[in-house]
Amino acid sequence: MGNELNSPLDEFQGRPSFHLAFPVRDLDETRAFYVDVLGCKVGRSSNTWIDLNFFGFQITAHLANETAQFSNSVDAHDIPVPHFGLIMDWDDWHRAVDHMAYIGVEFRVQPHVRFKGEVGEQATFFLADPSGNCLEFKAFKRPGDVFAS
Numbered sequence: 001m002g003n004e005l006n007s008p009l010d011e012f013q014g015r016p017s018f019h020l021a022f023p024v025r026d027l028d029e030t031r032a033f034y035v036d037v038l039g040c041k042v043g044r045s046s047n048t049w050i051d052l053n054f055f056g057f058q059i060t061a062h063l064a065n066e067t068a069q070f071s072n073s074v075d076a077h078d079i080p081v082p083h084f085g086l087i088m089d090w091d092d093w094h095r096a097v098d099h100m101a102y103i104g105v106e107f108r109v110q111p112h113v114r115f116k117g118e119v120g121e122q123a124t125f126f127l128a129d130p131s132g133n134c135l136e137f138k139a140f141k142r143p144g145d146v147f148a149s
Contacts, residue, residue, distance in 0.1 A: 018057040020084050023064030024131035030061045033129045037105060055086055061131075075114035080126060085136035087146060093123050093139035100127070108134055113141075119148045 043051030109126035
């Protein structure tokens with residue numbers, strides 16, 4: 001026996017990549033935001049969708065009539081739901097904040113550190129793409145805390 005798995009999904013750890021499909025109102029403005037602001041590369045596309053290389057992960061923007069947005073209070077901040085994003089290195093996150101501020105990007109949620117001094121202490125900020133989809137960029141003070149509680 002010796003090589004027993006803790007869950008049926010353990011055997012896939014480290015192999016899959018992540019994919020997310022999300023609604024947008026305009027493909028041209030979406031392409032401009034993800035390429036010009038975030039530096040993503042364009043993959044396949046059609047007149048109703050566009051694949052983007054989001055820091056090594058495939059995200060697909062699909063033309064849709066509406067996008068729904070809700071929020072939750074997290075550590076006294078109004079956090080948009082749904083959202084997706086990156087978990088970054090602590091120093092890289094600070095450089096990203098400086099870069100976004102330098103190019104004049106409007107933050108949906110201002111850069112801040114939440115859960116300060118606690119397990120899971122993290123720096124975070126949110127941006128919204130032109131369709132209102134929210135992206136979170138965060139970094140953990142202690143990288144091993146990503147799933148800690």
